[in-house]
Amino acid sequence: MAQLSQRLAGDEHEHEAEVVPVDIFKDGSGTPLCCIHDGFGLSWSYRSLATYHDGPVIGINQVPSAGEAEPDSIAGMAVLYADRIQALYPSGPYQLLGWSIGGVIAHEVAIELRRRGAVVERLILLDPALTPVAAFPTRRSLDKSRIFEKIVAASKSEVPARSRQLVFQRAAELMDEGDGGQRELPLPLEGMLGLMARSLDANTRRLRRHRPGVFDGDAVVFVAVQGEGLGKMLPGFQAKMANEGQMRRWRRNVAGDISSVPVECTHHTMLTEESLKLYGEQLREALDG
Template sequence: TDIDHYRAPANAIEEILAGIYAQVLGLDRVSVDDSFFELGGDSLSAMRVVAAINRALDTHLAVRTLFHAPSVRSLSEQLESADSGVELVPVEIFKEGTGVPLCCIHEGNGQSYAYRGLREYLECPIIGINQIPQDGEVTPRSIRDMAKNYADRIQAIYPEGPYNLLGWSFGGPVAHEIAVELRRRGCTVNNLIMLDPVLSADGPGETVEDENPAEDRLLNLFLRSSGIDVSEESERLTYRRAEELIRQQGQVVEFVLPPKPIFEFAVYNHNTNLSYLREHVPDVFDGDMVVFSATRGEIVNNPQDWRPYVSGDLTVHSVDCGHDEMTSDEAIRMYVEQLKLSLEA
């Protein structure tokens, strides 16, 4: 940031927050007006920043608050407000606006934060559906049950339709099932769009024998994105082992891992969702579907496998990124123009 633009912290709280932003993002200093995400933050580092702030200030700030108040200045004002501690809400409003809403369905860990980056590029309202029960909902036992609950939530906010649905990874089959459910209710689904959707539970290295594949997979993601080498690890990673590795490499645990309760919630969802996926046979959606397919790394999700479950056209666009990078700003920039065209179609 140039000198003209830099705004120094105005008080002790802002100073602490700016210091934590800088440390997590690997920057020398941070202007109090700069958005955490424009400085290079993503949903993984958002968890770290909030964990570090809560520890430093003994607060109960929720990760979601950072998405609504991404600068040091706006976040310091949120520290006063009562609802900033509510970690996950059933429906997250990412962007208000007019036009057909884009309803984004959580991925395997149950959270829809990953879609936040779309705000910068799309004009329409954007909502995220999180895997947390809403009052009065029946506890789901399958993807089909989830789809009924989520269709209810979407219709509660937008009773009229039409609807645009977007799902990344595990969110793909759920979005597809919601599309089927909304059509069953006589609603119009303009677009069903998937970002590298999974179709079966046979993802990379996820075998039925492994009693907790999610813990290992999620810890790997966090450690790798912090530049911590886990290639030598012969054992399955646990939270405690990950903490050891982080300390061995001279890093601070809070800057790498989310707080244990949030992490355990993500692991629980991931494992539950894997079991749902194993049982799931999709219905046929009577419309068109667009898939943005990740082409880097291990390709486990062949988009053509969805052919039998769509009565209309199946259009596939390749994106030069890995499965886990699909909602990073870098990847979004690669396909967002095509996404806009799909939404306008």
């Protein structure tokens, strides 16, 4: 992964200031849903969740605000992100959500907010990944095409199969074509690739060192039960093991009630439009409950 970062980073930290620390996907009243960035450092994948929540929806991105130092651990990230959340919504209550590595960070943010005496009504974990292997189960998860797909998905463009062989310039053309010539990305492509690659490297290191605490509230875990690789050959076995494994791992880190919702998708398709159709109403019920 260090090689990946070196290939993609370009000028270090160029363009990072153009990504805001907190994105507001939906404003309004009610309990805010605070969505923690994924392993690539971006929260844009959560934009579609505004449909499933009546209150405000915000996304925490992995870029520093003025005067913030970069934390060296997930616990440090939790303190920083709790500060950001309370700067917007000082009194709470709050709902926390995260996908993949973001689920692990959201869990720690929930613990930090509770330590401060705040009310966390619900913790929602979307196929949370406590290990790098769980977050990136195949080599393809780490290659350049995967990052291309992530960027194009964020720009609401479809990703044709040939994108796996694209270079930077062709990927930029693809995004222009896919969005009628109106690119929605806030960063130039190479700057974005660099930001995502650095975030990926740093978060993988943090995840390896992380020892999760115990959240004293309730949690719902949405589990992707379709596998990749061997799991495709043994779908029933994969689904059973995925669901049981997630519950076994998280039950000891959640002191309140914890429940799971199996979803017929893979880890990396958890937030696609097709997957959200499968569990969106259950997500709405979890947030309203």
